[in-house]
Amino acid sequence: MTIDLKTIKHISKLSRISVDEQKAEKLAGDLNSIFEFIEKLNELKTDNVEPLTSVAETTLKFRSDDIKSENIRQQIIKNSPEDNEDFFVVPKVVE
Amino acid sequence: MSNITTQSLTSLVDNIKNKELSSEEVTKAFIDRSEKSKELNSYISEDFSNAIDKARRFDQNPNFDLKLPGIPMAVKDLFCTENVRTTAGSKILENFVPTYESTVTQNIWNEGAILLGKLNCDEFAMGSSNETSYYGNVQNPIDKGLVPGGSSGGSAAAVSGQLTPITIGTDTGGSIRQPASFTGTVGLKPTYGSCSRYGIVAFASSLDQAGPMAQNVKDCALLQEVISTYDKKDSTSIDFKRNEYSKELNKDIRGKKIGIPKEYRVDGMPKEIEDLWQKGIQYAKDCGAEIIDISLPNTSYALPTYYIVAPAEASSNLARYDGVKYGFRAKGENLIDMYEKTRSEGFGAEVQRRIMIGTYVLSSGYYDAYYLKAQKVRKLIKNDFDEAYKQVDAILTPSTPSSAFKIGEKKDDPVSMYLNDIFTVPVNLAGLPGISIPAGHDAAGYPLGLQIIGKAFKEQEILDVAYAMEEKIDFKNKITDWWIK
Numbered sequence: 001m002t003i004d005l006k007t008i009k010h011i012s013k014l015s016r017i018s019v020d021e022q023k024a025e026k027l028a029g030d031l032n033s034i035f036e037f038i039e040k041l042n043e044l045k046t047d048n049v050e051p052l053t054s055v056a057e058t059t060l061k062f063r064s065d066d067i068k069s070e071n072i073r074q075q076i077i078k079n080s081p082e083d084n085e086d087f088f089v090v091p092k093v094v095e
Numbered sequence: 096m097s098n099i100t101t102q103s104l105t106s107l108v109d110n111i112k113n114k115e116l117s118s119e120e121v122t123k124a125f126i127d128r129s130e131k132s133k134e135l136n137s138y139i140s141e142d143f144s145n146a147i148d149k150a151r152r153f154d155q156n157p158n159f160d161l162k163l164p165g166i167p168m169a170v171k172d173l174f175c176t177e178n179v180r181t182t183a184g185s186k187i188l189e190n191f192v193p194t195y196e197s198t199v200t201q202n203i204w205n206e207g208a209i210l211l212g213k214l215n216c217d218e219f220a221m222g223s224s225n226e227t228s229y230y231g232n233v234q235n236p237i238d239k240g241l242v243p244g245g246s247s248g249g250s251a252a253a254v255s256g257q258l259t260p261i262t263i264g265t266d267t268g269g270s271i272r273q274p275a276s277f278t279g280t281v282g283l284k285p286t287y288g289s290c291s292r293y294g295i296v297a298f299a300s301s302l303d304q305a306g307p308m309a310q311n312v313k314d315c316a317l318l319q320e321v322i323s324t325y326d327k328k329d330s331t332s333i334d335f336k337r338n339e340y341s342k343e344l345n346k347d348i349r350g351k352k353i354g355i356p357k358e359y360r361v362d363g364m365p366k367e368i369e370d371l372w373q374k375g376i377q378y379a380k381d382c383g384a385e386i387i388d389i390s391l392p393n394t395s396y397a398l399p400t401y402y403i404v405a406p407a408e409a410s411s412n413l414a415r416y417d418g419v420k421y422g423f424r425a426k427g428e429n430l431i432d433m434y435e436k437t438r439s440e441g442f443g444a445e446v447q448r449r450i451m452i453g454t455y456v457l458s459s460g461y462y463d464a465y466y467l468k469a470q471k472v473r474k475l476i477k478n479d480f481d482e483a484y485k486q487v488d489a490i491l492t493p494s495t496p497s498s499a500f501k502i503g504e505k506k507d508d509p510v511s512m513y514l515n516d517i518f519t520v521p522v523n524l525a526g527l528p529g530i531s532i533p534a535g536h537d538a539a540g541y542p543l544g545l546q547i548i549g550k551a552f553k554e555q556e557i558l559d560v561a562y563a564m565e566e567k568i569d570f571k572n573k574i575t576d577w578w579i580k
Contacts, residue, residue: 008451015410015454016417017447018435030448030509031455037510038399041468044475051470052477054301055526055551056288056331063327075194079421088419091430 003031099124100257104166104314105341107260111157111164118157118165121260122150122209125167129211129258134578135234137253139172140180141212149209161207162321169259171250172213173220174200174305175294179210183296184218184228184246187416187423187441197294198329199263199305199322206321211259215249218443219413220270220298222246223515224505227445232502235278236574237541241499244274244515250308251278255572261309261318265295267302268401269495269519272531275308276494276544279533279572281315281561282308284519286551287526288333291326299408300331302401302523312532312562316340319554338555346563349383353560354487358394359518361496367537368493375491375534375545375564382563387487391479396472397521398513403456403469404524409446410453416441448509477525484550489560492518494531494544518546528554532561533570540573 008028012019019027073086082089099121102110110116126143146167153165175181175193182188196204204210217227225233225248233248235241236256243252247264251274254262264271266284275282283306290305297303307318320341325334355376360369376386418424418437425440427433442450456465483490496517505512522529528551531544545564549557 003455007455011451011455011458014458015450016414016431016434016438017442017450018432018439027448027451031452033510034402034448034452034513037513038402038465040399041396041403041472044393044396044472046468046471046475049471049474051467052474053470054331055477055524056333060330072194076420078194079191081418081422081424090419091427091433093430 003028003035100128102260103310104261104317107166108164111166112159118150118153118209119147121165122146122167122211125211125259131579132256132258135236135252135256135258136231137214137233137249137256137258138169138212139182139184139215139230139249142179142210143212146209146211153207153209158207162317163203163206163208166208166260167211168203168208169211169214169253169262170200171216171247171262171264173216173265173296174263175296176200176210176213179213181213181296182230183220184216184230185442185446186229189229189423191421193294195294198291198324198326199295202322202324203263214253214262217246217248218446219296219409220246220265220267221409221445221449223269223273223512224500224502225249226502226506227443229443234578235499236578237278237499239577240502241541242277242502244277244499246270247274247308251275251280251282254278254280254308254310255574257574261307261314263305263318263322264308265303265305266523267298267405268523269516271306271308272494272519272529272544272546273515275531276533276542277499279542279570280308280310281312281530281532282306283315283319283530283554283558284522284528285319285323285554286528288331289323289528289552289554291324291329291332293326293328297412299405300412301408302405312558312565313341313344315530316344316558319558335552340555340558343555344562345559346566348560348563351384351489351560352387352487353379353384354387354389354483354490356389356391356394356483356490356492358391359492361517364496368496368543371535371543371545372493378564378567379491379560381567384560389483389487389490391483391521393472393475393479394521397476397524398517400469400472400476400524401516401520402452402513403465404473406449406453407457407466408453410450410457413446413450445509473524476521480525480527488550489557490548492546492548494518494546498537498539498541498543522548527551528557530557530561532565532568533572534568535570536573542572
């Protein structure tokens with residue numbers, strides 16, 4: 001399998017990372033060598049194997065849906081790159 | 096008292112309790128040495144003046160019942176520390192100041208320790224040499240121009256270079272054990288679910304674990320005892336009976352069955368690693384352990400599995416860095432353009448590479464072929480260990496396939512960099528505890544480590560084996576202070 005530039009552009013769009021031509025070519029080279037290495041898994045027959053989703057053999061615990069922290073608006077907004085004290089600010093999304 | 100920074104954690108704790116040393120003296124000694132050690136580039140952020148204030152406050156009103164009374168400690172910059180900048184080694188978090196504390200660091204401060212600063216690491220813990228950090232390379236105290244390993248490279252260098260008596264790292268595929276091995280120190284990756292992940296910058300959630308990095312096994316056991324707690328804030332934290340690991344340490348490992356997996360004898364492994372392993376087997380025998388040959392047949396599939404599972408989880412975890420809620424933001428013509436530029440400028444090359452791999456293996460049409468396949472192989476790898484543990488109590492392997500390499504040597508070849516973690520990755524995939532202890536030197540005088548892998552939740556058992564072997568090995572780290580003018 002080879003990952004071509006078109007695929008790189010597609011993944012870059014899905015992952016919201018802009019990629020120029022030069023970077024795309026470098027990434028295609030890197031990803032191809034990594035996937036060549038990953039393809040080794042095809043040697044194994046796994047048709048009847050259950051996928052492992054978690055090593056912790058416990059079921060997720062339920063907890064009551066209570067409010068634990070109040071009035072932390074300032075804390076939440078504190079690290080935002082742009083805000084108007086009450087809200088996060090983003091580039092205009094609606095005309 | 097001279098030579099404060101050469102003392103083990105355990106002896107510093109004793110000396111503070113006996114009032115031979117004050118917390119202020121100890122804290123100042125480590126700060127002084129850290130100030131002289133800028134060339135190592137171990138720290139990303141220093142919190143020295145606060146540390147001295149805290150030490151003075153401790154001395155004015157000491158509590159000697161605590162496990163880490165007035166002990167200064169620097170921690171990996173992947174743990175959120177309230178009001179102290181936390182970068183994860185990334186530009187995207189350059190100005191991030193958490194408003195809350197990670198559970199693991201909170202446990203440490205609750206036992207009386209004092210934050211010295213935040214230690215360098217590979218960006219988002221993705222790397223094996225600390226070279227992916229936005230904040231620059233870390234020098235290995237062993238020799239100039241040598242990587243300290245990664246991702247907990249700053250942590251390993253800080254312990255080995257005596258800038259902190261002990262520290263914590265995180266380990267997703269070997270990020271505690273590999274740098275410990277490269278710097279002649281001890282590093283423990285606990286069982287998945289042993290230490291809370293709350294407040295740790297997430298990389299791959301089904302693999303990440305925090306753990307201690309120390310000068311010796313006893314110190315390591317003491318810190319593990321402090322950081323390992325059940326935590327409701329982490330839904331994968333496990334409520335099991337935790338030992339008082341340092342108090343219960345037991346050198347008597349006679350009759351313990353230790354497995355030697357033949358598949359770890361990989362092609363192209365240097366002879367000195369094979370020799371080290373044989374020496375380790377002999378030490379274990381000398382301690383009275385019984386050596387049993389075992390097989391972990393799917394070992395060679397562990398790294399390819401890891402390089403699907405870890406990037407997949409990372410691509411999902413790192414979706415949160417969008418330039419809106421916190422972190423770096425680039426200017427964009429519209430919202431999407433802002434996202435794309437923020438992530439392109441804010442993340443380094445390795446992180447972008449892994450997000451792309453993860454996005455690809457999870458994308459429509461490829462999920463079954465890659466991600467599901469990897470989860471199935473992960474099951475086979477875990478089954479291998481389950482089968483082996485019917486016969487043995489612990490498993491002994493080398494920690495890494497080589498000693499520390501030169502800065503720049505593997506930087507441009509991702510696959511050769513990934514091969515560093517060949518012996519450590521299977522342990523994360525299976526969720527088991529593993530410890531690396533220094534066990535010898537190569538021809539260049541660089542340290543080499545042995546790894547002891549345990550059954551889930553049996554940290555005490557591998558700490559005991561490590562403790563017994565440590566005495567027999569009698570390793571001496573060769574630190575020349577070359578960086579101190």
